[in-house]
Amino acid sequence: MITDHLAELLASALTAASADGIVSGDLPEPFFERPRNRQHGDWATNVALQAAKGGNPRPIAEALVERLPPSDLVERVDVAGPGFLNFHLAPVWLHDVVFRAASDPDYGRSDRGGGKKINVEYVSANPTGPMTVVLGRHAAVGDAISRLLEAAGYAVTREYYFNDAGRQVWTFARSVQHHYLKHFGVDIEFPDDGYRGGYVAEIAAAIAEEHRDVLVALPDDERLDRIRVLAANKMIPAIRESLEAFGTTFDVWFSEARLHESGELAESIERLRREGLVEDRDGAVFFLSTRFGDDKDRVVIRSDGTPTYFAADIAYVVDKFRRGFDHLIYLWGADHHGTIARFLGAVEGLGHDRDRVEVRLVQIVTLSSGGKTVRASKRAGLLVPLEELVQEVGRDAARYTFLTRSIDVPLDFDIELAKEQAPENPVYYVQYAHARICSILRKADEEGHSVDAHAALVSLTHESEDTLMRKLASYEEIVPDSAEMRAPQRITRFLEELAADFSAFYRDCRVITDEQALTKARLVLCVATKNVIASGLGLLGVTAPERM
RNA sequence: GCCCUCGUAGCUCAGGGGAUAGAGCACAGGUUUCCUAAACCUGGUGUCGCAGGUUCGAAUCCUGCCGGGGGCACCA
Numbered sequence: 001m002i003t004d005h006l007a008e009l010l011a012s013a014l015t016a017a018s019a020d021g022i023v024s025g026d027l028p029e030p031f032f033e034r035p036r037n038r039q040h041g042d043w044a045t046n047v048a049l050q051a052a053k054g055g056n057p058r059p060i061a062e063a064l065v066e067r068l069p070p071s072d073l074v075e076r077v078d079v080a081g082p083g084f085l086n087f088h089l090a091p092v093w094l095h096d097v098v099f100r101a102a103s104d105p106d107y108g109r110s111d112r113g114g115g116k117k118i119n120v121e122y123v124s125a126n127p128t129g130p131m132t133v134v135l136g137r138h139a140a141v142g143d144a145i146s147r148l149l150e151a152a153g154y155a156v157t158r159e160y161y162f163n164d165a166g167r168q169v170w171t172f173a174r175s176v177q178h179h180y181l182k183h184f185g186v187d188i189e190f191p192d193d194g195y196r197g198g199y200v201a202e203i204a205a206a207i208a209e210e211h212r213d214v215l216v217a218l219p220d221d222e223r224l225d226r227i228r229v230l231a232a233n234k235m236i237p238a239i240r241e242s243l244e245a246f247g248t249t250f251d252v253w254f255s256e257a258r259l260h261e262s263g264e265l266a267e268s269i270e271r272l273r274r275e276g277l278v279e280d281r282d283g284a285v286f287f288l289s290t291r292f293g294d295d296k297d298r299v300v301i302r303s304d305g306t307p308t309y310f311a312a313d314i315a316y317v318v319d320k321f322r323r324g325f326d327h328l329i330y331l332w333g334a335d336h337h338g339t340i341a342r343f344l345g346a347v348e349g350l351g352h353d354r355d356r357v358e359v360r361l362v363q364i365v366t367l368s369s370g371g372k373t374v375r376a377s378k379r380a381g382l383l384v385p386l387e388e389l390v391q392e393v394g395r396d397a398a399r400y401t402f403l404t405r406s407i408d409v410p411l412d413f414d415i416e417l418a419k420e421q422a423p424e425n426p427v428y429y430v431q432y433a434h435a436r437i438c439s440i441l442r443k444a445d446e447e448g449h450s451v452d453a454h455a456a457l458v459s460l461t462h463e464s465e466d467t468l469m470r471k472l473a474s475y476e477e478i479v480p481d482s483a484e485m486r487a488p489q490r491i492t493r494f495l496e497e498l499a500a501d502f503s504a505f506y507r508d509c510r511v512i513t514d515e516q517a518l519t520k521a522r523l524v525l526c527v528a529t530k531n532v533i534a535s536g537l538g539l540l541g542v543t544a545p546e547r548m
Numbered sequence: 549g550c551c552c553u554c555g556u557a558g559c560u561c562a563g564g565g566g567a568u569a570g571a572g573c574a575c576a577g578g579u580u581u582c583c584u585a586a587a588c589c590u591g592g593u594g595u596c597g598c599a600g601g602u603u604c605g606a607a608u609c610c611u612g613c614c615g616g617g618g619g620c621a622c623c624a
Contacts, residue, residue, distance in 0.1 A: 296620090481564095
C-alpha cells in the first residue's frame with residue numbers, strides 16, 4: 001500500500017535527520033493522513049510537529065524534505081502551515097490504483113488481520129419470538145462487521161447463541177402451554193409475565209395439530225418440558241429463515257442447553273471455585289466479581305439450584321476460547337451493559353486476557369409510525385417483524401439504513417417514513433450510480449468499444465476524473481479502518497461520496513466519444529468505479545443492480 | 549445515588565489529535581434534441597451542550613457541570 005512506501009521514505013529521512021542531530025530523542029512513528037484540502041497534497045504527515053517537542057517545527061520539516069530518498073511515485077513534497085509535510089504524488093500512483101481497482105477483484109482487501117481467528121457473536125435472541133426490526137439492526141451490523149473483518153484479513157466465525165434453557169424459555173413454554181391446553185378445553189391461568197404475541201397461539205395450534213392431545217394428560221413438569229423443546233424447535237428455524245431472508249447466515253448455532261448437558265457449565269463454576277472466586281451465600285453461589293471492579297458480587301447458581309444466564313455466559317466463553325479463537329467480539333443490546341463488568345471479570349478470573357474479549361453495545365432501535373413512538377416489547381406482543389419491514393421497504397434499503405449510523409447512537413426507524421422515502425433513500429443513489437455505469441458499459445459494448453484494463457490513463461486529466469480516481473484510491477484505507485473501528489457506517493458514507501464523485505464525472509466527461517484513447521481510459525475508470533461500488537455494497541450485504 | 553452512552557445546520561446524522569467542521573432530508577429556484585432525470589446545478593445557517601485542563605494544535609483526549617437515553621435482580 002502507498003502509505004507503507006511513504007512511511008519507508010519518511011523513516012529514512014528521520015534516521016538521517018537524527019544522525020545529523022536535527023531531531024533528538026525517540027523518533028516519532030511515521031504516520032500519514034489524507035488532507036481534506038486538495039491543495040495540501042495527496043498525503044500529509046505531522047511528524048515534524050511531533051518531533052519539534054515545543055521547538056519550531058518548520059526547520060525540522062525542511063530538513064526532513066532534504067533527506068527524503070527520491071521516489072518515482074512522489075512528485076514533490078511541500079512544507080506547509082505550522083510544519084506539515086505535504087506529499088504530492090505522481091500520476092503513475094493514481095493510475096496504478098485505478099488499474100488495480102478495475103482488474104483485481106480483491107482490490108480493497110488486505111491482510112492486515114494476518115489470518116487471526118475472530119469469533120463474532122450477534123443477534124443471539126432467545127427463541128421466544130420472531131425476528132424483529134430491532135434485531136434486524138444487530139443482524140445487519142454483525143454481518144457487515146464480519147464481512148469487513150474478512151476483507152481486512154481475519155478468519156471470521158459468525159455465531160448465534162440461543163438460550164434454549166433459561167428462564168425466558170420456560171416462561172415462553174408456559175405461554176404456549178396455556179394456548180395448547182385451551183385448545184383442548186383445559187383452562188389454566190396465563191402466566192403474568194407471559195408472551196402475548198399472536199405467534200404464541202399459532203405455535204400452540206401447530207403443536208396441537210401435530211401431537212393432538214397426547215401432552216394434555218402428561219404430568220405438569222414433563223408436559224412443560226416437552227412444550228419447551230417443541231416450541232423452541234419451531235422458533236429457531238423460523239428465526240434462521242428470517243435471517244437468511246435478510247441475507248445473514250451463521251457458521252455456528254450454539255445451544256445454551258448444550259452447556260448444561262455437557263457439564264461444561266458445572267466445570268466452569270468448579271474452575272472458579274478452585275481459584276477461590278466463588279462463594280456460597282444464603283444457599284446460592286456467588287461469583288466474586290467485586291474483585292474485578294464490579295459493583296457487587298453476582299449469583300451464578302440460585303438457591304434453588306438452577307444456574308443463572310451469567311453462569312452459562314461463563315461456560316460459553318470458556319468454550320469459545322477452547323475452540324482456539326484469538327479474539328472474541330460480542331454484539332449485545334445496550335440494555336445488557338450492566339452485565340459487562342461481571343462478564344469481563346469472569347474472563348479474567350478464568351485466566352484469560354480480557355483484551356481478547358470485546359463487548360460492543362448496539363443502541364436500541366426506536367420504532368415510530370407516523371411520527372408516534374412505539375416501544376417494541378416482545379412480551380407485550382408489540383412486534384414489528386423483520387419480514388414485514390423487508391416487505392415494506394425492501395431488504396437493501398433496510399440493511400443500508402441500519403448501517404448508516406454508528407452503533408453507539410439510537411436509531412429512529414419511522415416505518416411510515418421509510419416506506420415513503422424509499423426512492424429517496426441514499427441506498428438507491430449508490431445503486432443507481434452502479435446501474436448507470438453498467439448501462440454505459442453495455443452501450444460501449446454495443447458500439448464495439450472493448451474494455452482494456454491496461455489502457456493508458458494519462459488522458460484522464462479533468463478535475464472530476466482526478467477527484468473520482470482519488471476517491472477510488474482511498475477505498476484501500478477505508479476498508480481496513482472500518483474493520484478495526486467496527487464501523488460499517490464509514491462504508492456507507494464512502495459509497496455516497498463515491499457515487500457523488502461519479503455523478504460529477506458523468507456530468508462533466510462523456511465516456512463514449514470518437515477519441516479512442518480517451519474512451520478507453522474512461523471505460524477503465526468506469527469499470528474501476530463499478531467494481532468498488534459493488535465491493536462496498538457487498539461489504540454491507542446490499543446488492544449492486546445492473547439495471548434500475 | 550452510582551455506571552455507561554449520546555449532545556455537531558431546521559430535522560436525522562457523519563466526522564477515533566490537524567489546516568477553511570461535512571452529508572442526506574426538508575425549503576426555494578433552475579436543468580432533459582446528450583452514455584438512465586432514481587440524476588444534476590444554484591441558494592445558507594453553525595457559541596460543535598457549558599466551563600476548565602492536556603497539546604504547537606481539540607468537535608475529537610481528560611475533569612466537572614447541564615440535558616436526553618439506557619443500566620444498576622437469585623430477569624435476560
